[in-house]
Amino acid sequence: MLDYAQLAALTAIHRRGSFDLAAAALSVTPSAISQRLKALEERMGTLLIQRGQPCTATPTALPLIAHFEQVMLLQSTLTTPTPTTLRPTNLRPTTLRIAVNADSLATWVLPALAQTTGLLFDLVIDDQDHSINLLRRGEVCAAITSHAGPLQGCDTLPLGALRYRATASPAFIAQWLPTGATAQTLALAPALTFSDKDRLQRDWLTTTLRTPPHFTFPTHRIASTHGFINAALLGLGWGMNPDPLTAQHLANGTLVELIPNRPMDVPLYWQFARITGAAIAPLTAAITRAAAIHLA
Amino acid sequence: MLDYAQLAALTAIHRRGSFDLAAAALSVTPSAISQRLKALEERMGTLLIQRGQPCTATPTALPLIAHFEQVMLLQSTLTTPTPTTLRPTNLRPTTLRIAVNADSLATWVLPALAQTTGLLFDLVIDDQDHSINLLRRGEVCAAITSHAGPLQGCDTLPLGALRYRATASPAFIAQWLPTGATAQTLALAPALTFSDKDRLQRDWLTTTLRTPPHFTFPTHRIASTHGFINAALLGLGWGMNPDPLTAQHLANGTLVELIPNRPMDVPLYWQFARITGAAIAPLTAAITRAAAIHLA
Numbered sequence: 364m365l366d367y368a369q370l371a372a373l374t375a376i377h378r379r380g381s382f383d384l385a386a387a388a389l390s391v392t393p394s395a396i397s398q399r400l401k402a403l404e405e406r407m408g409t410l411l412i413q414r415g416q417p418c419t420a421t422p423t424a425l426p427l428i429a430h431f432e433q434v435m436l437l438q439s440t441l442t443t444p445t446p447t448t449l450r451p452t453n454l455r456p457t458t459l460r461i462a463v464n465a466d467s468l469a470t471w472v473l474p475a476l477a478q479t480t481g482l483l484f485d486l487v488i489d490d491q492d493h494s495i496n497l498l499r500r501g502e503v504c505a506a507i508t509s510h511a512g513p514l515q516g517c518d519t520l521p522l523g524a525l526r527y528r529a530t531a532s533p534a535f536i537a538q539w540l541p542t543g544a545t546a547q548t549l550a551l552a553p554a555l556t557f558s559d560k561d562r563l564q565r566d567w568l569t570t571t572l573r574t575p576p577h578f579t580f581p582t583h584r585i586a587s588t589h590g591f592i593n594a595a596l597l598g599l600g601w602g603m604n605p606d607p608l609t610a611q612h613l614a615n616g617t618l619v620e621l622i623p624n625r626p627m628d629v630p631l632y633w634q635f636a637r638i639t640g641a642a643i644a645p646l647t648a649a650i651t652r653a654a655a656i657h658l659a
Numbered sequence: 660m661l662d663y664a665q666l667a668a669l670t671a672i673h674r675r676g677s678f679d680l681a682a683a684a685l686s687v688t689p690s691a692i693s694q695r696l697k698a699l700e701e702r703m704g705t706l707l708i709q710r711g712q713p714c715t716a717t718p719t720a721l722p723l724i725a726h727f728e729q730v731m732l733l734q735s736t737l738t739t740p741t742p743t744t745l746r747p748t749n750l751r752p753t754t755l756r757i758a759v760n761a762d763s764l765a766t767w768v769l770p771a772l773a774q775t776t777g778l779l780f781d782l783v784i785d786d787q788d789h790s791i792n793l794l795r796r797g798e799v800c801a802a803i804t805s806h807a808g809p810l811q812g813c814d815t816l817p818l819g820a821l822r823y824r825a826t827a828s829p830a831f832i833a834q835w836l837p838t839g840a841t842a843q844t845l846a847l848a849p850a851l852t853f854s855d856k857d858r859l860q861r862d863w864l865t866t867t868l869r870t871p872p873h874f875t876f877p878t879h880r881i882a883s884t885h886g887f888i889n890a891a892l893l894g895l896g897w898g899m900n901p902d903p904l905t906a907q908h909l910a911n912g913t914l915v916e917l918i919p920n921r922p923m924d925v926p927l928y929w930q931f932a933r934i935t936g937a938a939i940a941p942l943t944a945a946i947t948r949a950a951a952i953h954l955a
Contacts, residue, residue, distance in 0.1 A: 383873055384873055473886060477895050485880040553779060559676050583780045588883070
C-alpha cells in the first residue's frame with residue numbers, strides 16, 4: 364500500500380512550491396518532508412519533484428497527487444472521525460483540481476463554484492478539446508470538456524453548447540474584408556488564435572467557407588478570453604468569440620459577424636472520476652444548474 | 660552557417676502544429692519539410708520537434724525559432740529587396756513573440772499593440788517575475804517584466820508601476836474576517852492565487868502583516884485575471900487585484916480592501932533584445948506611451 368504520509372509530503376511540496384513551505388503546511392520539519400519524498404521516490408523508482416524555484420511535480424507524480432487528493436476528498440465525506448495522521452489539517456479544506464476551458468471560466472463556471480462551500484479549487488485552464496487528456500492521466504478529478512465520453516472510470520453529463528461567432532470590429536472589416544469574408548480575403552486578414560490547441564477559427568473556416576485542410580491564414584496568439592475579445596474590439600484581428608461575452612458588442616455594433624448568422628456550437632460535457640462522484644455531488648449539481656441557464 | 664530554409668521549416672512546424680500545415684505555409688511538399696527538419700536535427704544532434712497533435716518545439720528548438728524570427732524581423736527593415744528564398748511569403752507578416760504578464764494584458768497593453776501595424780503578435784502570458792527567463796533563453800524577443808535589468812544583449816525601459824490592492828467582497832469579509840484582517844483570520848480565509856509563480860498575496864501578507872516566511876494560507880488557483888476578479892466579487896476568496904480593473908468595484912463597494920489604503924506597487928519594465936531594437940521601435944514607442952497613461 365502507498366504511504367499516505369509520503370503522499371501528503373509530495374502533495375504539499377507540489378502545492379506550496381518548496382520543502383520549507385510544505386513542512387510548515389504539514390507542521391513537520393523540512394528534513395521530515397525531504398525524507399518522506401526521498402523514500403517515496405526510491406519506492407517509485409523515479410524522480411517525483413523537480414527541485415527548483417518553485418519545486419514542481421514531474422509527470423509521474425501528478426497521478427499520485429491526484430490520487431491523494433481524491434482520497435482526502437473521499438475522507439471528507441466520512442461521518443466518523445478519522446485519525447489525525449491521515450488528516451494534515453493545514454492542507455484542509457480539500458483542494459479539487461478541475462480542468463476548465465477558458466471561455467467557460469470567463470462566462471458561466473465561477474458562480475457555480477462559488478455556490479459550493481468547503482472546497483478549494485485548483486483550476487487548470489485548458490482547451491475543451493484537450494482537457495480530456497488531463498482527466499485520463501488522472502491530473503484532474505473532473506473536467507469541462509468537448510469530449511462526449513465514455514471515459515474509463517468516469518461519468519459524463521451533457522451541459523449544452525457554448526455558441527461562438529466569427530467576429531471582428533467594423534474598422535477591421537472595412538480594412539481587410541472590403542469585398543466580404545472569403546477564402547481570398549481571409550488568407551491575408553490577421554486572425555486571433557487562443558493557443559496552439561485552438562482549432563475554432565480553422566474549423567469555422569472549413570465549415571463555413573469550405574477552405575481546404577491546409578488553408579493557412581496569418582494569426583496573432585493571445586491565450587486570454589478577455590484579451591481575445593479586446594483584441595477584436597481594437598481591430599487586431601478576427602476570432603471566434605463566445606456569445607455570452609459578445610452579445611452586447613454585437614447588439615451595439617462594436618463587433619460584427621464576418622458572415623451574418625453563421626455561429627458554431629461547441630457542446631460541452633462535465634466528466635468526473637466516478638469514485639469521487641458522491642463527494643463532488645453538490646458541485647456537479649451547481650455546474651449542471653449554471654450550464655442549464657447559460658448554455659444553449 | 661545555419662541553413663535558413665531549414666529554420667523556416669522548423670518555425671513553420673512549430674507555428675502551424677503539423678508538417679502538412681507547415682508545407683502549405685511555405686508552399687513546399689510535406690516531404691521537403693520533413694527532410695529539412697531531419698537535416699537540421701542531425702546537424703544540431705538533437706530532437707527539435709516533438710511529433711504529436713499538435714507538433715511542438717523542444718526546449719532546444721525555441722532559441723533557433725526565436726533567432727529565425729529575429730532574422731526575419733531584421734529583414735523586414737531592409738529597404739533593398741531580399742531574395743524570395745529567404746522570404747517565406749506565407750510566414751509574413753513577421754510574428755513577434757512577446758512575454759506579457761496577464762494583468763498588463765488585461766489592463767493596458769492591447770491598445771499599444773493595436774497601434775502597431777504590420778506585425779503579428781504571439782503573446783506568451785507569464786508572471787512578471789519569471790518572464791525574464793523567457794527573454795534570457797531567447798524564447799521571446801521582448802518582455803514586460805518586473806526585472807529592472809540589466810540583461811546581457813537587452814535594453815530596458817522603465818514603464819511605471821501597476822498598483823495592486825488586497826481585495827474581497829463585503830460578504831467574504833463578514834464571513835471570514837469579522838475581527839479584521841490578521842494573521843489569525845487569514846490563516847483560515849481562502850485566498851486566490853493566480854499560479855504557482857504568483858507571490859503577490861504572500862508578499863502582501865509579509866509586508867503588511869509581517870507574517871513569517873513559512874506562513875500558510877488556504878488558496879484557490881485561478882490563472883485568469885478576469886476570473887480572479889470575478890472570484891473575488893463572488894466571495895470565493897481574497898486576492899491582489901490591479902487598480903485599473905477594480906477602481907470601479909472599490910468605488911461602488913462591491914469590492915473592499917482587506918486593510919484600507921495598503922496597496923502594493925509592482926514596477927514594470929520593457930526589456931527587449933538590442934539587436935531587434937530598431938525593428939520594434941514603433942512598438943516600443945506605443946508601449947511606453949500606453950504605460951505612461953495607465954501605470955503609476
